[in-house]
Amino acid sequence: MIATAPAMSPELIADHQRWLERKAAQDRKNAEEMAKVMPPFADLARNPAAMQMLAKRDPAAVDDRPEDEADLADRRARTLEDERLMRFRRVCPPEFMAKINTAMLINPAAFERVAQWNGTFPGPCAFGSTGTAKTRAAWSAIGRLWVRENRPFAWFPVKRLVTEFERYESKGLADEFWANYSAPRFSLLFVDDVDKINWQFESQMSALFSFYDWIYRAHIPCISTTNKPREWWAEKMGEAFVRRLFNEAHFEVKF
Numbered sequence: 001m002i003a004t005a006p007a008m009s010p011e012l013i014a015d016h017q018r019w020l021e022r023k024a025a026q027d028r029k030n031a032e033e034m035a036k037v038m039p040p041f042a043d044l045a046r047n048p049a050a051m052q053m054l055a056k057r058d059p060a061a062v063d064d065r066p067e068d069e070a071d072l073a074d075r076r077a078r079t080l081e082d083e084r085l086m087r088f089r090r091v092c093p094p095e096f097m098a099k100i101n102t103a104m105l106i107n108p109a110a111f112e113r114v115a116q117w118n119g120t121f122p123g124p125c126a127f128g129s130t131g132t133a134k135t136r137a138a139w140s141a142i143g144r145l146w147v148r149e150n151r152p153f154a155w156f157p158v159k160r161l162v163t164e165f166e167r168y169e170s171k172g173l174a175d176e177f178w179a180n181y182s183a184p185r186f187s188l189l190f191v192d193d194v195d196k197i198n199w200q201f202e203s204q205m206s207a208l209f210s211f212y213d214w215i216y217r218a219h220i221p222c223i224s225t226t227n228k229p230r231e232w233w234a235e236k237m238g239e240a241f242v243r244r245l246f247n248e249a250h251f252e253v254k255f
Contacts, residue, residue, distance in 0.1 A: 084147045091155065096139040105133055110255045114223070115140035119151055119188060121219040125246055127226045128255025134225040135192055141223060142190050153188035154181050162197055162207040169207070178214055189215070189222040194245070199236070209241055215249040224250060 089097060102108040107128070114124045114137035124141075126134040145151040156164075168177035181189060191211075197204040215222050224245070226233075230252075234242045246252040 111137045117141045119145045121221045123222045124253045125224045125250035132255035138223045151187045154186045155190045162204040165207045191224045194226040195228045212244045212249045
């Protein structure tokens with residue numbers, strides 16, 4: 001038995017014809033729109049939209065135009081920035097690399113004031129109780145200035161700072177210490193937990209005073225953090241040191 005197609009009614013034939021006409025009209029419209037962004041192939045290099053569409057249609061298609069000087073400079077800058085970010089991640093403690101919701105902080109305005117520091121003298125002295133994100137704000141500023149602006153920095157937990165300075169000073173090389181931590185080698189300094197020196201040793205108190213006196217006199221951009229307020233420092237170190245730490249070597253930011 002041979003199968004035959006069923007006969008089509010005049011109404012069905014007319015509907016099919018109208019569908020074909022609508023499809024042809026849509027195809028013409030699509031072709032016109034394609035022509036707007038798909039000029040002759042020789043002009044494709046000057047039409048980014050066409051190149052993008054071509055790349056989507058043909059994965060092997062690439063833009064092989066030679067890069068101009070601006071393109072090359074931008075690509076090199078991005079590469080160097082990526083390298084600095086990798087180096088920063090090796091230095092910055094992981095807990096300070098995580099994103100933070102500043103709206104959840106006790107004092108978001110203080111955090112932003114430190115985090116957005118522009119890297120000029122004087123730098124911020126962030127003070128307040130533990131857990132208020134002082135150190136996190138300082139790392140945020142240092143990371144931004146190093147990665148995006150290529151501002152090299154030196155970071156000191158305060159115990160390492162005073163120990164290293166004492167070692168230089170014991171050999172009569174205090175000036176070498178200052179030179180080692182000045183521009184152009186470093187343009188930013190960061191001292192964390194300033195109050196955590198060994199208070200049994202007067203030499204460490206003296207080293208701390210000498211350091212911040214140098215920061216003030218040489219106008220060194222420096223971020224410092226401390227858990228202790230001015231009154232505590234005045235009792236420990238005297239008013240002269242308080243002025244250096246909070247007013248002359250830094251501007252104070254209370255967390």
